[in-house]
Amino acid sequence: MMPLREGTGPWQVVPLPTAWGLFQARLDARGRLGALYFPGEAPPAGPGTRYGPAPPALAEGLRHYLNGDGPLPTWELAPGGSVFERQVWAALLTVPYGSWISYGELAVRAGRPGAARAVGGAMARNPVPLFIACHRVLGSRGELTGYGPGLDLKARLLALEGIRPRRKPAAGRKRCPPPPGATREAGAPAGDGQMRLGPRTLRSASRYRRLAASPQRIRKPPHR
Template sequence: MTAEEKTGALTSLMPGGTPGAGEAPTPLLRETEKQLLEYFSGKRREFSLPLAPLGTPWQRRVWDALLTIPYGETRSYGEIARLVGNPKAARAVGLANNRNSILIVIPCHRVIGADGSLVGYGSGLPIKERLLALEGALPQRKTPQNRR
């Protein structure tokens, strides 16, 4: 993952990049790496990092709402839309999620379809599925037996 900061706050955490490339990591970037390792090893459920995501006021409201979704839980796009005061804006929530530049820490992977389906994740649905499985929040798959 590649992390970026500006004035002491995390502005980006995206897949890719070469570990160790670029300048020496700052204390914040070292702490980000430490907390991510703890998350992926199952030892961390919440991140305590200063965040400064770059986005519109609407996007930042959506991202603030995502930060309220606890580890191991999911919410639908519609639930997030209602939470930010615009119940008809489920699609706009999806667009804001797509623009989230601080993946995992701002947990857009915890947002699922109203029917429990895994939809929309900029890094791909297999990664979303793995993150939710790590958190024990993978929705039950719809089969003829459990659709009732």
């Protein structure tokens, strides 16, 4: 896993057209990704900011992911942030495509047990969503919670990866981690027959309502 670093200028803003709309990325002088902007967001135009074409591998990789064709490419990241935030984001990078983790579990993985609320704050300040996949962080029972652009968009991103989260907490149910080589429907208790074998491998909700509702090429998980 590549370390998370501070970016170095000059910065370049590049367009990333997709079937979901126009994303934009902010790359540092070494081509590291410092920020990703969803359709409708405007990157800051500070002094010295340049504009240019996106690296083909980055543009094609994002389209590939949003078309439901597999994980994003590995890309060097320069999100900045505090020491704590980088610890949490680095821990989240270990959660693979098609898997999810709770806020409390992520706090433990980051070496900060008991800091679930602070982990939620780090998710809210994540400048490179999708690449640091804060949509994979769910409530303790696999329920949708805590996503700035709206829960519909979070659910759609999870559906691309074959994850079906719960809309509301289910009292009395606990999630057990699946064994190696298997994934389980979010929130399903162990032993309920819902184990699925396979590889384990933005801020304004109203602004993204149309994006979340778009039917374009979404890969729906199989119904049991």
